[in-house]
Every structure is written in structure tokens, then in C-alpha cells.
Amino acid sequence: MKTQVAHYKYDRAKVQTGIVHIGIGNFHRAHEEFYINSLLEDPTQQQWGICGVALLPSDEAIVKKLKQQNGEYSLTICGRNGIDEVVKIGSLVELIWGVENPNAISDKIAVATTKIVTLTITEGGYNIDKATNEFILEDKNVQHDLTNPSQPKTVFGFVAEGLRKRKLQANGGITILSCDNLQHNGNVTKKAFTTFIEAQDKDLAAWVKTNVTFPNSMVDRITPATTVADVESLNHKSGLNDQAPVYCEDFIQWVIEDNFAAGRPALEKVGVEFTQDVTKYENMKLSLLNASHTLLSYPSLLFGYRKVDDAMHDPIFKKLLRDFMDIDITPYVPAPEKTDLDLYKTTLIERFANKAVSDQISRLCSDGISKFPVYVIPNLTKMLNDDKDLTRVTFLIASYRHYLKYKVDDKGVAYQINEPWLTPDDQKLIDSDNVLDFLELSAFQNINLKSSDSFVKQYASFAEKIKIKGVAKTLESI
Incomplete structure (x- = not known):
């Protein structure tokens, strides 16, 4: 028809x-x-x-x-x-x-x-x-x-x-x-x-x-x-x-x-x-929609998914994103006037799971070097200052490292990366076997991730787990 x-x-x-x-x-x-x-x-x-x-x-x-x-x-x-x-x-x-x-x-x-x-x-x-x-x-x-x-x-x-x-x-x-x-x-x-x-x-x-x-x-x-x-x-x-x-x-x-x-x-x-001021609107969108897309992208690709809606119909990813929105981000997102933040978050989950749109996860993964400083780092900075639980963000950054370094998912399927702003210095940090070197990537230059012992410990643990057990097993442990 x-x-x-x-x-x-x-x-x-x-x-x-x-x-x-x-x-x-x-x-x-x-x-x-x-x-x-x-x-x-x-x-x-x-x-x-x-x-x-x-x-x-x-x-x-x-x-x-x-x-x-x-x-x-x-x-x-x-x-x-x-x-x-x-x-x-x-x-x-x-x-x-x-x-x-x-x-x-x-x-x-x-x-x-x-x-x-x-x-x-x-x-x-x-x-x-x-x-x-x-x-x-x-x-x-x-x-x-x-x-x-x-x-x-x-x-x-x-x-x-x-x-x-x-x-x-x-x-x-x-x-x-x-x-x-x-x-x-x-x-x-x-x-x-x-x-x-x-x-x-x-x-x-x-x-x-x-x-x-x-x-x-x-x-x-x-x-x-x-x-x-x-x-x-x-x-x-x-x-x-x-x-x-x-x-x-x-x-x-x-x-x-x-x-x-x-x-x-x-x-x-x-x-x-x-x-007269779009600040609350853009903060809400970048912090909840775009940051959640980034959190979904690398782990779900490494998991073996290639379509956003397929990943979002997996309860483990749906829970990961909703916990991220509710626990990690909502405290830093003042709702614009006449905006129901709970409804906005529920609608986001529905939008991501829309099978008719069926977005490519590879598109969400592209150009992380530009996306992390805009979508993730501003709220991560606040979380570090407030001594918040960093579980989901450290897992994300460990997944990003694995995605850039190994180029093969949990099922042994190779994928292409698209990082147009990756520098030669970035590539050296990715190639290094010292997981802490990755924290100096250009995407993280505006934040000293190594200065937080709790961040470093949790991130290094996730990086090792993902390498040995894969993303699926690591995510189950969160």
C-alpha cells in the first residue's frame, strides 16, 4: 500500500x-x-x-x-x-x-x-x-x-x-x-x-x-x-x-x-x-539526548548491534540510558518553562526505539573527538566536582577507547571508524597499551581525568574487563 x-x-x-x-x-x-x-x-x-x-x-x-x-x-x-x-x-x-x-x-x-x-x-x-x-x-x-x-x-x-x-x-x-x-x-x-x-x-x-x-x-x-x-x-x-x-x-x-x-x-x-535565552533548552537537549546517544553508541556497537532501535529494544541498554538520564544528568538539567522533564526523558526512549527510523549506530559513533567535549564533558566536570557515582561515564570512556583501538566487536565482526578530527598525537595515545594514556586524548583536553583517583580506578577496571570479557559481560556487571 x-x-x-x-x-x-x-x-x-x-x-x-x-x-x-x-x-x-x-x-x-x-x-x-x-x-x-x-x-x-x-x-x-x-x-x-x-x-x-x-x-x-x-x-x-x-x-x-x-x-x-x-x-x-x-x-x-x-x-x-x-x-x-x-x-x-x-x-x-x-x-x-x-x-x-x-x-x-x-x-x-x-x-x-x-x-x-x-x-x-x-x-x-x-x-x-x-x-x-x-x-x-x-x-x-x-x-x-x-x-x-x-x-x-x-x-x-x-x-x-x-x-x-x-x-x-x-x-x-x-x-x-x-x-x-x-x-x-x-x-x-x-x-x-x-x-x-x-x-x-x-x-x-x-x-x-x-x-x-x-x-x-x-x-x-x-x-x-x-x-x-x-x-x-x-x-x-x-x-x-x-x-x-x-x-x-x-x-x-x-x-x-x-x-x-x-x-x-x-x-x-x-x-x-x-x-531571549536558549540555555536551558540546549542544556536539556545536549545533556539528555546527545549525551545519551553517545553513551549508547560505542557499547552497543561493540555488543554487536548496528541499528539504534535494535539496541534500544534490549532491556540492558534501555536501563543503562534511563539510569544515566535519571541519576547522572537530571540533577544538572534545569527544565525550561512548561517542560515536563520526566515526559521528555520517556519520549527520548521512545524516539530512540522507533523502528521506522532505524538509525545507524555507526553514525552516532562518528566524530567522537568533537562530540565528547560538547555532550559529555560539561556534566562530567560537575559530577567529578560533586563526587558523584561515575560508573556509567567511566564505562562509556572505556568503551570508546576499545572502539578506537581494536576495531572488532564482541562477535569478532570488524567495523570502520569515522574520526575526521583525530590527530597523530591522538593515535599514539590510542595505540598505547597503558590505558591511562587514553585519558589525554584531545577530546578530554578540557578536563584532567587523571586527577580523580576514583575515575581512574573505575575506568581502568572497565577497560581491562572489556578487553578480557567483552562489553556484554562488562555491562551485565553494572
């Missing part, structure tokens, strides 16, 4: 581009594009179409597929009740591939009708040193862009060139809005871009101070990678011939600090929350 497709009801020919979005991955296409697609039904909001920008050579395939479809694609929303909904998305009205047409990106940022630049460039994409919390000016591509402003390679160089043209054309202020999972993502974005611009062009830096805003935001929607088999399955259900379909869960949330330099879409009409 085919799933009915809900087509957008607005005339795309009447939609203007008001937003430039950099990073046209699945999450963006299930989240911001979905919200804007809904908003464009309102004839007073049709100046907020999106121009998608892809910067990487590896983006060629998705760019070509989307261009063949005039930017349109289908989004399958997988209900926890087993009922799916397919929505045709038309809000991506323009598309630029930086490799093919780099000047078009800065021209689009500069034009007066563009009011907002949004970003999904991953947690690690902001080029912030984890030890110093400073922007890495020494990066070779950054150095290239500092001296070759009209031929940028990085997102910082492209945006700076666009702002420079905007300033010269006197086209007014603009907002840069991060949609990545980072604590105070707007503050991080501001630090990265303003540091780069200050080093490249002091006149532009002065203009940015008074003409560009960087709101904080919190985003949430579980959106798996789409495999070749998924494309076939999604099209079979929808009856479409979509080369770039996306699927996601039925939960969605976007909370944004209301700080826009040149106006904004009325997204509150379609369920987005605007606030």
Missing part, C-alpha cells in the same frame, strides 16, 4: 530567496527546510525561500541529484505509532555548488534580499581548538583564505567574502544562525567568524560588529543517513522516483534566540519557539 504524499500548495515561482544555507545534508533537509516549507504556505512569508550551498567536492552527487529535481525532494516522517507521512519539500529554491561556482556564494550572501545565513557544518566544522577554546588561525586552509580573500576554500572565507561584498554594496545587516549541535552555538559561531574576519580584514570586522548578529539556537530531529536500500524502500512506499529522499522521526523542535539583524521569518506560525 502506497503512502499518500502531501504536496506543498504554494507557487514556487513566487518564492524569493531570503536565506542562504551552507551544508545541505539530511538533517537540514528534514529540519529547517521542513519548517520553511510549511511557512511558505502563508502568502505573507514567501520571501523566505532557501538557497542551498554545498562547499565540498564530495557534495557533487547530492547536488546533481537535487538539481535534476529542481531542488525538490520527499521527506518521509516516520511515526512512533507505525504510521508514516510523506511530504514533498519545495523550499529549496536555489542551489549552489562552491566547487563549480565559488563566486556565486559570496554574491548570494551579498544581495539585499538575503537576510539570514544558516549553517549545518557539523560540530567540528567551526575550527575551534578543544584545549584553548580559540579559533585555529594556523589551519592551512584558513591561512590560504586569509591571504586569498577572493578565492576562498573554507566556510569562513566564503562568508567573509560575501559580507565584504554586502558592505561595499551597502545592503545592510545580516544574521548568521548556526543549526549545529553545540552548546551556545551562536557564541561559537561568532567567535569563529569574527576571529577569522579580524585577522583578514579589520575594516570588515568593524562593520560586522554593528551589522551582523549570531543568535544561539537549539535544534532537534533524529535524521538517519539515507542508504541506497533506503532510497529504493522510500520510493516504493511513496510511489515517487526521488533520487534524494530523506526520512526522519516524527518529533521536531527548534528554539531560537530572537536576535535578528535584518528581520526574520514568522516561524512561530509553524511551531518554532523564539526566546
Whole structure:
């Protein structure tokens, strides 16, 4: 039986581009594009179409597929009740591939009708040193862009060139809005871009101070990678011939600090929350959802699971995550106004177990170097200061070491790791047979884990148990 497709009801020919979005991955296409697609039904909001920008050579395939479809694609929303909904998305009205047409990106940022630049460039994409919390000016591509402003390679160089043209054309202020999972993502974005611009062009830096805003935001929607088999399955259900379909869960949330330099879409009409301070929202989400995903990822992969929902239907993992949320994290998560924290946690468990979404555990495991400092370390620091039970966190870090070092699960099945920000020094620490060396990994540079005797003892014990007995037996002992 085919799933009915809900087509957008607005005339795309009447939609203007008001937003430039950099990073046209699945999450963006299930989240911001979905919200804007809904908003464009309102004839007073049709100046907020999106121009998608892809910067990487590896983006060629998705760019070509989307261009063949005039930017349109289908989004399958997988209900926890087993009922799916397919929505045709038309809000991506323009598309630029930086490799093919780099000047078009800065021209689009500069034009007066563009009011907002949004970003999904991953947690690690902001080029912030984890030890110093400073922007890495020494990066070779950054150095290239500092001296070759009209031929940028990085997102910082492209945006700076666009702002420079905007300033010269006197086209007014603009907002840069991060949609990545980072604590105070707007503050991080501001630090990265303003540091780069200050080093490249002091006149532009002065203009940015008074003409560009960087709101904080919190985003949430579980959106798996789409495999070749998924494309076939999604099209079979929808009856479409979509080369770039996306699927996601039925939960969605976007909370944004209301700080826009040149106006904004009325997204509150379609369920987005605007606030003066997103801190409680982002702390709740990063501490409970993202940290729990991280806790689930490495042990469940080593256990032998490959799909998140399969792991979450195992009572041992369901209990591990719920205990982590209730015992370890809740004391450090003040609930935002009108939020029922118990309901939020129960809903998270249901979301993770949603078989229709069936996210890949390997996706959750990827880029731990960037994720640990954001999702785990802030609350671990508080737990150490308060002399809390560290069982589940020490088990997680021991599992992470085993995952990086041995690359074989409990059942003898090999797996590939994806750690784009792993340094040569990190690799030496992973290769070391002294389990304590791992605690100096770049992911843990902002915390001295060796200073806690209880942490060290428990972590070393778990590392040894996992090596000898495997994750399954070790987890049973917790």
C-alpha cells in the first residue's frame, strides 16, 4: 500500500530567496527546510525561500541529484505509532555548488534580499581548538583564505567574502544562525567568524560588529543517513522516483534566540519557539539526548548491534540510558518553562526505539573527538566536582577507547571508524597499551581525568574487563 504524499500548495515561482544555507545534508533537509516549507504556505512569508550551498567536492552527487529535481525532494516522517507521512519539500529554491561556482556564494550572501545565513557544518566544522577554546588561525586552509580573500576554500572565507561584498554594496545587516549541535552555538559561531574576519580584514570586522548578529539556537530531529536500500524502500512506499529522499522521526523542535539583524521569518506560525535565552533548552537537549546517544553508541556497537532501535529494544541498554538520564544528568538539567522533564526523558526512549527510523549506530559513533567535549564533558566536570557515582561515564570512556583501538566487536565482526578530527598525537595515545594514556586524548583536553583517583580506578577496571570479557559481560556487571 502506497503512502499518500502531501504536496506543498504554494507557487514556487513566487518564492524569493531570503536565506542562504551552507551544508545541505539530511538533517537540514528534514529540519529547517521542513519548517520553511510549511511557512511558505502563508502568502505573507514567501520571501523566505532557501538557497542551498554545498562547499565540498564530495557534495557533487547530492547536488546533481537535487538539481535534476529542481531542488525538490520527499521527506518521509516516520511515526512512533507505525504510521508514516510523506511530504514533498519545495523550499529549496536555489542551489549552489562552491566547487563549480565559488563566486556565486559570496554574491548570494551579498544581495539585499538575503537576510539570514544558516549553517549545518557539523560540530567540528567551526575550527575551534578543544584545549584553548580559540579559533585555529594556523589551519592551512584558513591561512590560504586569509591571504586569498577572493578565492576562498573554507566556510569562513566564503562568508567573509560575501559580507565584504554586502558592505561595499551597502545592503545592510545580516544574521548568521548556526543549526549545529553545540552548546551556545551562536557564541561559537561568532567567535569563529569574527576571529577569522579580524585577522583578514579589520575594516570588515568593524562593520560586522554593528551589522551582523549570531543568535544561539537549539535544534532537534533524529535524521538517519539515507542508504541506497533506503532510497529504493522510500520510493516504493511513496510511489515517487526521488533520487534524494530523506526520512526522519516524527518529533521536531527548534528554539531560537530572537536576535535578528535584518528581520526574520514568522516561524512561530509553524511551531518554532523564539526566546531571549536558549540555555536551558540546549542544556536539556545536549545533556539528555546527545549525551545519551553517545553513551549508547560505542557499547552497543561493540555488543554487536548496528541499528539504534535494535539496541534500544534490549532491556540492558534501555536501563543503562534511563539510569544515566535519571541519576547522572537530571540533577544538572534545569527544565525550561512548561517542560515536563520526566515526559521528555520517556519520549527520548521512545524516539530512540522507533523502528521506522532505524538509525545507524555507526553514525552516532562518528566524530567522537568533537562530540565528547560538547555532550559529555560539561556534566562530567560537575559530577567529578560533586563526587558523584561515575560508573556509567567511566564505562562509556572505556568503551570508546576499545572502539578506537581494536576495531572488532564482541562477535569478532570488524567495523570502520569515522574520526575526521583525530590527530597523530591522538593515535599514539590510542595505540598505547597503558590505558591511562587514553585519558589525554584531545577530546578530554578540557578536563584532567587523571586527577580523580576514583575515575581512574573505575575506568581502568572497565577497560581491562572489556578487553578480557567483552562489553556484554562488562555491562551485565553494572
